[in-house]
Amino acid sequence: MKKILFVISKPPYASKRNAELLDAALVAAAFDCEVSLLFRNDGVWSLLPEQSANAVGQRSIAKMMLGLSDYDIDKLYVCSESLKNRGLQEHFEVALSPIGMTAQQQLMASQGAVIGAGP
Amino acid sequence: MKKILFVISKPPYASKRNAELLDAALVAAAFDCEVSLLFRNDGVWSLLPEQSANAVGQRSIAKMMLGLSDYDIDKLYVCSESLKNRGLQEHFEVALSPIGMTAQQQLMASQGAVIGAGP
Amino acid sequence: MSLHLVFTLAGLEHCQKRRHAGEPVVLLGDGVYGISEAIDNCYILQPDAQTRGVTPSVQAPQFIDYETFVQLTIDHHPSVSWTD
Amino acid sequence: MSLHLVFTLAGLEHCQKRRHAGEPVVLLGDGVYGISEAIDNCYILQPDAQTRGVTPSVQAPQFIDYETFVQLTIDHHPSVSWTD
């Protein structure tokens, strides 16, 4: 079973990138891959509560996140340092595991593919 | 006479942006505007000597710079701090004036338009 | 007096280095995440903040709509845009 | 052991924070401007360096062509890409 990590490291909305990456994660789960998601750097802004769809009606990333468990995507990680630097709390609407730098290295090194180039 | 400042603040080649901005600067000069150019942040990489056209044959920014004087564009500035941070020297193939932060503030504030959003 | 339009967090950092004290700043797009940095004379575009779930903090800058945004560009000149 | 592909200077900074010591790094695109930072186990894509006028420094990393680049992606796995 192929292990694929999706990295979300940019903020949502300005670009359609994060939403497109989440789409790919859902497809990977449907193809029986072992899917992990890592939020780091400005990608953690995707986790703010109270997001609304934007002016053009683009889907809310927060809402997309809530649907991940329907696809059995439960390996959800967030970089502790990235949260701390931005003054964000470690509790979210979905169950995410905060992890440090070493755990992130190991997570990346154990994958068959890492998708989502970014910071 | 309209004063227009063009800001080059990203590296050349990966994007066509800098070359397109220089094109606009030439046109502004041809339209009798008072044109200034400011290189700052990673835009100063445009000033490295020994650049060659890239693999797809995109024009060398350094070569375009040499043509600026033909259009009477001689208000060429470079951010001293940006050079220093990157270990670059203050001598170039074209005559550029290194200026500090306060001078850059004044330069921007005195313009009719500032073109080239960036860092 | 310049008006600074800040579209990203990296843009905010660069703007702050080169902004004359007192020149107003508008945070828009991903720039609105800079809300918690204590910046004087700072405005934040309300629709962009709302989309992102960015809510006013204690020492919040002023939330503005597009009408006020237009007025700021009239009152201050030139506009300088900052991004990554 | 991961292979890190670094496309920009900001990407290099982020990569360095999360790279396991000893994992190799390839600088390409605007990443080649990172040549002067002393990075262990670092390779630099020669055609991109040449385009930009980036020349070897004293403690230069190894310049490579695409053939070696391909071999690095075979020898190390997975490849992780870093950018702004």
Place this chain on the structure above:
Amino acid sequence: MKFILAVHGSPHSSESGEHALNFARAALAQGHKIERIFFYHDGVLQALQTQVAPQGEIDLTEQWQALAEQGVELAVCIASAIKRGVIDETEQGRYDKQAATLARGFELVGLGQLIAGIQQSDRYIEFCC
């Protein structure tokens, strides 16, 4: 007051289109004039006719066209546009391409129109990402 707006970002990896549209509407509502909106760099992709708005999302192309019908000039930098595949019928013929792709309401112009627009306007506002 007369404005010229510049759009530098593409429609799907930037918000520069939305920002410029909303700014233009607000300025017009206040009785100001939008001398021209100039599309430059990847901003020219705003004028690509063949874009299909994702379901549930507002169609930006239609919004631009509505603005054009209010008399706002949508000027697309020809040098930026043709390399990126945004071409009108003249360019289609010149370069022997299979179709024109410039959306109705936009027109291809030279960089001179950016500079002339700045000269004729009181304010230049640039939307980039």
Place this chain on the structure above:
Amino acid sequence: MKFILAVHGSPHSSESGEHALNFARAALAQGHKIERIFFYHDGVLQALQTQVAPQGEIDLTEQWQALAEQGVELAVCIASAIKRGVIDETEQGRYDKQAATLARGFELVGLGQLIAGIQQSDRYIEFCC
């Protein structure tokens, strides 16, 4: 060894096309197989037929097509593509657009082809900017 390459950047504001092309050629020359090149996000703009290469520059579209003629599959994410205006004749008909814009040699595919390609390959390499 089998590779799948991903191209995430647009042709004129990134080098991801050049990087992927050169990487693919080098891998093929060494006797490896390129299972697929997958165009995603703004990378789908690499497949826009109407682009006109600036004078003196190499025509990237032709380079891609030469690679396709060597048997490399150029797979364009359909969801990313249609919103950005890269459509084939089927999509042109479905959405009633004035032209198809997908260049010869490329094909529109679902995201499943990215994942299946990764499953069938030994290495996934992503080119982003």
